[in-house]
Amino acid sequence: MRADSDEIAISNSATARSVVASPTSCAAIAGESEACTGKIVVIGAGTSGAVARRLAHLLSVCGTAAFYLNPSDGLHGSLGAVGTGDVVIAISKGGESTEINEFIRRATTRGASTVALTAVLDSELAECVNIAVRIDSASADPGNVIAMGSTLATSAWGDALAVALMRHRQYAWADVLYSHPGGAFGRHSEELLAGVGDPHREG
Template sequence: MTIPDTTTRRRAAVLETARAVVAHEAQGVAASVTDLGDVFLDVVQRVYECTGKVFVTGAGTSGAVARRMAHLLSVSGTPSVFISGADALHGTMGAMAPGDILVAISRGGGSDEINDLVVRAKERGVDTVVAVTADASSRLARNADVVVELTMIPGIDPGEVIAMGSTLVTAAWGDALAVVLMRMRGYSWANVLHSHPSGAVGKIDEAPQELPPLEPYWK
């Protein structure tokens, strides 16, 4: 059966739109490579030397990215935990203490619950608050000890409202942090596989070749 021209055009328009979204998001992630500089090195050292707990927080879609970042840090040898800003303001922040680090994610830096948590965390003696944001002048950035300002190309999010591409940029930054720390710690694949007993990863017969080590640059 011949597909009508109208249907063909509509199908093409849908695919063109979908491919443009993926291509633009990939461009946005690639552009964020320039954000990996001195501030990134500062965060690496602080997290590496942290003697307490590493918390990661965010609200909404940033919360989903924060949960992912905490998970992947833990998987790769830097024990971390996601903390909900909303729950933290109802007592969960009691887990925070001197020696801890809080990584707070918010593109605009204006999430009330995250900003309130940051203030309280500092009052509780948390050593370092790292703001991961696209707005270095935001309230979140002003209250942080370290500000990671991520580059967001125009149109990275639809209407600059729905957090889509921006979350991928933030996630990629977190992935870079996790891999660098894994290599600095010499965290082995055996350790990674041991923590995955219920999935296909844990059933791999032979571990991958170990990643090349990285030396802490400040030692």
């Protein structure tokens, strides 16, 4: 049992590294997001919904206005929050979730740009967005059923996007800490700020 767990962990880590190391898709989405004149809306259902909420939070922390919207709620009126100038990022491993795909179609009609993070490029979702990114995680989930490693890979890709946008926008550490006055970060913000440099000055 231990050996199987180790193998899964190694596979998951390798998948995450390969996703982050692939600059093309991240650069394309970063360009789309940087040109966004509105906000970024991240959607997903089930486990992908948890990843979507995390990504929306990290984008906001890193200086890109974003929020999570449950796609089912969107089809009951919340879609009204999406419009021209917005970018919708949909996370769906299989790309065949009815509520996500309908949300994307209607968001497109309302003038939003759309992005899919999926494992299947010939899925319905991938075919109805402006940009589709394939996150290869076929061997990362036990039995290719339980969403474990695939969520790690998608999260790693989202982390890379958040940092890329932070640097493109020249969003400084002082800005990050100013918007995070709570908790240990807030209590020790001066010491933290003294220990870091502006992210856009780093190599």
